[in-house]
Amino acid sequence: MSAMDPTEVFRQEASELFEVLEGALLDLGQRPDDRELVDSAFRALHTIKGSGAMFGFDKVASFTHEFETAFDRVRKGEIKPTQELISVALAAKDYIRALIEEPQTTDDIIGEGILDDLKRFVSSDQPASPVAEITEAPSLAPGERKQAGWHLHLEFESHILRNGSNPLDLLEDLCKLGPCFVVPITDGVPFLDEMEPEDCYLKWDVKLHAACDKDAIDDVFMFVQDEMKLTLSPLEHVEAPPAPLFQLLDEEPVPAAMVEMPAPAVEVAPALVVEEPAPKSEIKREAPPVVRREEAKREERGIATVRVQAERLDELMDRVGELVIAQARLTQLASAGSDLSIKMIAEEIERLASSLRDTTMGARMVPIGSLFGRFRRLVHDLSRDLSKPVEFVTSGEDTELDKTMIECLADPLVHLIRNAIDHGIEDSATRAANGKTEQGRIELAAVHSGAQVLVTVKDNGGGLNTARIRAKAEEQGLIAAGAAHSDHEVHQFLFHPGFSTAQTISALSGRGVGMDVVKRTIENMRGSIDLSTQPGQGTTVTLRLPLTLAIIEGLLIRVGEGRYIIPLSAVEECVELTAEDERSRGRNFLNVRGNLVPFLRLRELMTASGRPDKHQKTIIISTGETRVGLVADQIIGNHQTVIKSLSKLHSDVTIFSGATILGDGTAALILDVAQLVAMAQSKVEKHHISEAA
């Protein structure tokens, strides 16, 4: 199965987010005081911005950024979301949607109108403009736009560069008046050997799609009026841009603003070439032919893959689970009888059922590598934009996770990686000063740990600034000044909505929207998130995710009447509990070849009734270095375990990570290895304390 077109994935993701955004905005109209709604609108915006940037929807990202900035005052509670504001916000949302879904039919001028309205509303505490103006805003669109605009022809004197004037700056100023389409005319460029490096040979043709005064344009060229020829004519209609140029542009992924610098222009002013793209790349980039090509591609893919609702796959899996159990009974019956033909049928069904199970599983499980691949581009772009060289290392790509979980993981990981680069990794100078390699390093890893998958994002940056987080928490009134909190507790404030210690708000982060989204998403998946940091060494964020649906190899044991599953990956060995161990009741330590291993009696934990078996067995489990013994009555054997999660009514039960269904149709619980180990550890500590006392 081939991976989906990432752009298409983004479109689908965005359309869900738009629903959230729209819902939140509309509800906000009804309940303007509901902070939760503002937050949820903001989160949706933030994710659209982040993913938009990731998939090259630069316009979406920059517009959303502006939108977000304007909306930020609402979030801070400085102004009330009025009806007018909400209708503008909704118009903005529609515009972003149009940018994503049909970029070729949208026009930047609509966006600018919306942003102006938005800014007007949020800048004055009282909604200054009457409703009349709002209704005007959308009507700025198609009708008026046709007449609005200028066609400019620019010819500079060849010696203009020697006077210190820079035509590119002028073009940039022009772009600030409105969306520009700039075509350089290279006819005048001579051959290389005839070329005077300090002369300007280029002319420009500019289509300015903005209803500005002629004076405004004249102002731009005020200082060079005498050294140039400026021909101005009103633009009658929005012309379809010459297609060939666009194709050229699109094949070579040059940032849009570089249009003004085709190869021969290098001689014009070498210093200019390194200049970064204009801050807002208003220059039109949409290329109708290319879009059509994408559509064709999408159609092809439509045949190859089918999107199925996750619930249907869940249902299918349940049916298969039932089938496997029924088949086990059939096999049992058939083997007891003597009818050879029934035995044959039972075998046939067994074979079919197990391959059906594998297929169904396979349909849901996806290696996490498909997700990791998406972040290379992100890291690359971020590292370039922030000029922080970063090495990106991934491991455990073949760790399989439920498909729905992989999709849910994308957003949190974008946030975490962005945080790691933006806040975690220091700039090269600081790194060098601290004796670190100039290149930062970000590791993204996935690993199975018992019945969980751990996904870690690890950077080797400066670590968390605990003092600053504490100060910020005090400033926001989350904790009392000077109150005693462990570093770990202080770090938890990073997950608080709207909490950010970044001094400046960048396009990447600093609004404090990220981490609470991450936490919420992970918790919705019944997972948990953990931060650990070492000052100067870096920060590691660990996501612990349950395997909501996966088959694991388990060890089936019996404790009293109950049967339980221990994930086999955590089992080290099984030993018999000797009479000597048995006698040392108070100590609860086991001697395993000279090492003392603490053990837990499952009979006590499970409050098992009845008499214990005469020969108790100990299963040694481990997480990393820590080993713990679990004492059970009987070890039954290996068991292919289909993991079912426990319901919310049992979310307070910590020692089980899930349940499964055994061959006879009864449910059995899966032990949470990490929890049991932690429990044993705390017992050991208590034991030490009581001994010391």
Place this chain on the structure above:
Amino acid sequence: MNGGQAGEHQADAMQVVMIGLGEEKFALDAGLVREIIDPVPVTKVAGARSFVPSVINVRGNVIPLADLRIRFGMPQTENSADTRIVVIEIEIDNEPVLVGVTADKVYEVTEISQTDVQQTPRVGMHWKPEFIRFITKWREEFVIVPNMERILN
């Protein structure tokens, strides 16, 4: 049933599944009930809250089995030939959750009238009033309409 009466009934009637727990009769909103099954082997969940002591397998789903008798302070009885499990769907934190409820007996699916609603008496009952939506009369007997969301949260 004649026409006039039926119309009258629809306004305030409520479809319920009548179950027996100990000496009492409870009326579960039929809209909540997904299915009624015979008792199945239960799996005890150590450390769970006492009113959801175990889980069961219902068609490949592991669902919690709630014991309302514990919530209402009634003595527990052994399963009898009449014991059934009523599988209901309730909302917990805005998510639908399937829960099995043990019933000593399931009587029938019937209609109860909401006009006969009795005020939940504050005294003379050892049950928490918030567990009870209302008490009404059915065939000259008092029946309790429990608030399942509250009971299970």
